Amino acid sequence: MDEEEKMGEDTQTPVEGAEHEANEVVAGFVSDQEPVPASTEAAPTTSGSQLGGVYEAVSEGRAFDTFTHDAMLEKDDILEIEQFDLWYGTNQALYKNSMGVPEGEVTALIGPSGCGKSTLLRSVNRMNDLVASVRIQGDMRLNGDSIYGAGTDVIELRKRIGMVFQKPNPFPMSIYENIVYSLRIDGVRDKNVLDEVAEKSLRGAGLWEEVKDRLEDSALRLSGGQQQRLCIGRAIAGEPDVLLLDEPCSALDPIATGRIEDLITELKGTYTILIVTHNMQQAQRASDYTAFMYLGRLVEFGPTQDLFVRPRLKETEDYVTGRFG
Amino acid sequence: MAKSDPLPPLLQTRRRSSLFARGEPMVWMTGGALVLSIAMIIGLLLIVIVRGGQTFWPQKLKKVARVDGTYLMGELTKTETYKPEDFVFDNIQDPDDRERARAMVAANKGRSERRFIRTGNRSPENREDFMWVSDFEVKQESFPEWALTIERSEWGRFYGIPTAFYIGEEKAADTAEGAWTLYEQHHGDLVDKWTKAAEIEKEEIGDLNDEINDAREAAKGVALEHGEGSRQHQDALAAAQALAEKLEPQLDALRGRVDRMRAESGQYQFLLEDASGKAHRVRLVDIIRAYPANRAGWWDNVGTYIARWWEFLTDEPREANNEGGVWPAIFGTIILTMIMTLIVVPFGVLGALYLREYAKQGTLVSLVRIAVNNLAGVPSIVFGVFGFGFFCYTIGAGIDQVFFEERLPLPTYGKGGILWASLTLALLTLPVVVVATEEALSAVPNSMREGSYACGASKWQTIRRIVLPRAMPGIMTGMILAIARGAGEVAPIMLVGAAKMAPDLPVDGEFPFVHPERSFMHLGFHIYDLGFQSPNAKAAEPLVFTTTFLLIAIVVALNIVAIWIRARLRRAYIEGI
Structure with a gap:
């Protein structure tokens, strides 16, 4: 990642209209936004006037720039989201979302229901391509490679990004076959390779000790928590660069949730994790950085502790303190 | 109102909800409809099972002396009550008997019982083998001890009492018991010998004849290639002629051997006396099975019953399908259904996959879906007509033109055959498979598809590895x-290859072992044939039930296998047990 490029996302003042920085024009991505001078001055303020800015923009259906904390600038981003718009038919669901996801750490997306956090997450590995009515504008970059560029191979892209869904969705096959699925579809036949990957991934997902004696059993017989860890194991079996977790604990009981959160902490460092959660405690416990989204806009993005303890924007504070949402 | 009333006032004062609101009548209506359906199904099955099951049970032989002085002997098939017209009494000669008969009927309010007796003994002179006997006509009844039920290979059953046993012109026994003992001694060997002769005739003589025919056909082919009367044609004709001459002595020797075997085994004969005392000779080789019906104990009857079922299941039909077995029909039905399944399932699944997984859902797809559903409502005979016109006369005739020109004008594929019938039934059942598969595909949770895509699987990989197994x-x-x-459909296959009699099975030991062009027998068509086309409908009637029973049993068996497989798949892919 270039420093300059990150500068582009570093905007602090919610300004009216489509005022934002020009993206660096990189091969594969052409910004369709008009260039606007970058404002590099950090503004560590929590002001009531911000409130009007956000709500006003929302009511007028405008996009506004994210309040990005300074701390985010020092990080190496593995995934960059650049001025990303998304429409379902004629309904705009995402407005000019821009953020960088730091490598090897856990970034949480929080926000009230319907704020577009899952949509944003599913845009990262282009799962939204499966929805016929979806239209997008803007781009994302994984390790500098354009995700929405014309020449992008979606299949290869998805192999570099693991994803875990809200409801555990093990495939109707054995535990072993679930784990090695991504290798199977690549045509890997070597039993030694498969065995090795299966054990490594199951250990990585903290499931090895529980299932090592019944790898041939159907995955559907596992408990919900085990199934979700299996799905995580399946996602990391392909050695992805980024792991997307879409409310991975919403269908689980507290104990299973605790185990998943521990697992997230263990996986941190090895994998970059982007997690969507509606549970603010979970975001606080498990993530290093948090982005707050509201009605399709990315409102504030910063280190988790800062965002929860010292939010810069009034709207963020209202949400994290439970005043709305 | 008592003070201690425990009900809160709200519930007390509230009006009772109406009968319809509580839904009580709906419970009765739905339950009643279910009971009615079950009763009809069970009733139908009971009739088929009881009547189909008793067909082969050996009956006692009753000899009846009638008041007009005639006798008859046979198996009782059914009894009914009727109102005799007055003139029937005029046929009774003796005035005393006539008055007694009148009195008997009058005492019974003008009604009389009558019995339908299978008297058998058909011959070129006697075509009638069933007879009604009213109670008032009966003078005397008896069960002759040595009366035999004989199942002949031609002309059906014979009922008679043996009086002697002949080997050639030599009388080997002159009592019923002696004759029966000799029959038991010799019958098995004689039948074996007779069968052997038929085998030689069919296999060895048949092979030689085939060789000569092949040579002649080859000559015909040469004529087509080089022109009629050309030198090559003449040579080929001469070669065929030479071959025929060369094989002639061999053929003669074989024919002589067969004739000798036949003559030898044909010498063993029963002399039997029918109910009216007339003598008949019956060759042992013509007897399929015989038993002294009135001497047989329960276990003997069980043996006969099982033997008859075995014959029914494994033999070819005889006597215009009225006797013998239905093996070719069983085989034809199963093979037809299997080929149909092999064709319709892949096609239906592929079609449904495209409709559900690939096609963009819209007006066109909806129209296609409606069309497919409507296809299920097209009368099956229409499919038969289509199959006949398209498969037999268009595709089949085309194949004949290209590959079997030398056999023309005799059609090979240009007529009904098991392949064309299977294809026709596959078309007929295609909508069923498409609709069911679409349902199954849409029931696969989207989360599984997404999980697969998220792992980097392509659409086809997702379908093959996740969607299809789950939808299986x-x-x-x-x-x-x-x-x-498909297994129960009769109308369309009548047009595209089902035959009344097709002893050559579509799969046999003759090269190339599978003969998709052959016509075939089918149980459903067999039922129709027995019930409505048989020259001897009364004798065929019980077989209609037996064959129906068999067809239902086969469909149930095929279904049970499929259901068993489905249960296993469901456990593996849905329940995960």
Whole structure:
């Protein structure tokens, strides 16, 4: 990642209209936004006037720039989201979302229901391509490679990004076959390779000790928590660069949730994790950085502790303190 | 109102909800409809099972002396009550008997019982083998001890009492018991010998004849290639002629051997006396099975019963399908259904996959879906007509033109055959499979598809590895419905290859072992044939039930296998046990 490029996302003042920085024009991505001078001055303020800015923009259906904390600038981003718009038919669901996801750490997306956090997450590995009515504008970059560029191979892209869904969705096959699925579809036949990957991934997902004696059993017989860890194991079996977790604990009981959160902490460092959660405690416990989204806009993005303890924007504070949402 | 009333006032004062609101009548209506359906199904099955099951049970032989002085002997098939017209009494000669008969009927309010007796003994002179006997006509009844029921290979059953046993012109026994003992001694060997002769005739003589025919056909082919009367044609004709001459002595020797074997075994004969005392000779080689009906104990009857079922299941039909077995029909039905399934399931699944997984859902797809559903409502005979016109006369005739020109004008594929019938039934059952598969595909949770895509699987990989296995039980349901529909269908296959009699099975030991062009027998068509086309409908009637029973049993068996597989798939892919 270039420093300059990150500068582009570093905007602090919610300004009216489509005022934002020009993206660096990189091969594969052409910004369709008009260039606007970058404002590099950090503004560590929590002001009531911000409130009007956000709500006003929302009511007028405008996009506004994210309040990005300074701390985010020092990080190496593995995934960059650049001025990303998304429409379902004629309904705009995402407005000019821009953020960088730091490598090897856990970034949480929080926000009230319907704020577009899952949509944003599913845009990262282009799962939204499966929805016929979806239209997008803007781009994302994984390790500098354009995700929405014309020449992008979606299949290869998805192999570099693991994803875990809200409801555990093990495939109707054995535990072993679930784990090695991504290798199977690549045509890997070597039993030694498969065995090795299966054990490594199951250990990585903290499931090895529980299932090592019944790898041939159907995955559907596992408990919900085990199934979700299996799905995580399946996602990391392909050695992805980024792991997307879409409310991975919403269908689980507290104990299973605790185990998943521990697992997230263990996986941190090895994998970059982007997690969507509606549970603010979970975001606080498990993530290093948090982005707050509201009605399709990315409102504030910063280190988790800062965002929860010292939010810069009034709207963020209202949400994290439970005043709305 | 008492003070201690425990009900809160709200519930007390509230009006009772109406009968319809509580839904009580709906419970009775739905329950009643279910009971009615079950009763009809069970009733139908009971009739088929009871009547089909008793067909082969050996009956006692009753000898009846009638008041007009005639006798008859046979098996009782059914009894009914009727109102005799007055003139029937005029046929009774003796005035005393006539008055007694009148009195008997009058005492019974003008009604009389009558029995339908199978008297057998058909011959070129006697075509009638069933007879009604009213109670008032009966003078005397008896069960002659040594009366035999004889199942002949031609002309059906014979009922008679043996009086002697002949080997050639030599009388080997002159009592009923002696004759029966000799029969038991010799019958098995004689039948073996007779069968052997038939085998030689069919296999060895047949092979030689085939060789000569092949040579002649080859000559015909040469004529087509080089022109009629050309030198090559003449040579080929001469070669065929030479071959025929060369093989002639061999053929003669074989024919002589067969004739000798036949003559030898044909010498063993029963001399039998029928009910009216007339003598008949019956060759042992013409007897399929015989038993002294009135001497046989329960276990003997069980033996006969099982032997008859065995014959029914494994033999070819005889006597215009009225006797013998239905093996070719069983085989034809199963093979037809299997080929149909092999064709319709892949096609239906592929079609449904495209409709559900690939096609952009819209007006066109909806129209296609409606069209497919409507296809299920087209009368099956229309499919038969289509199959006849398209498969037999267009495709089949084309194949004949290209590959079997030398056999023309005799059609090879340009007529009804098991392949064309299977294809016709596959068309007929296609909508069932498509609809069921679509349902199954849409029941696969989207989360599984997404999980697969997220792992980097392509659409086809997702379909093959996730969607299809998960939808398999539902696809099996479609297959089961298709089998049930296809196996019982008669109308279309009558036009595209089902035959009244087709002893050559579509799969046999003759090269190339599978003969998709051959016509075939089918149980459903067999039922129709027995019930409505038989020259001896009364003798065929019980077989209608037996064959129906068999067809239902086969469909049930095929379904049970499919359901068993489906249950296993469901456990593996849906329940995960």
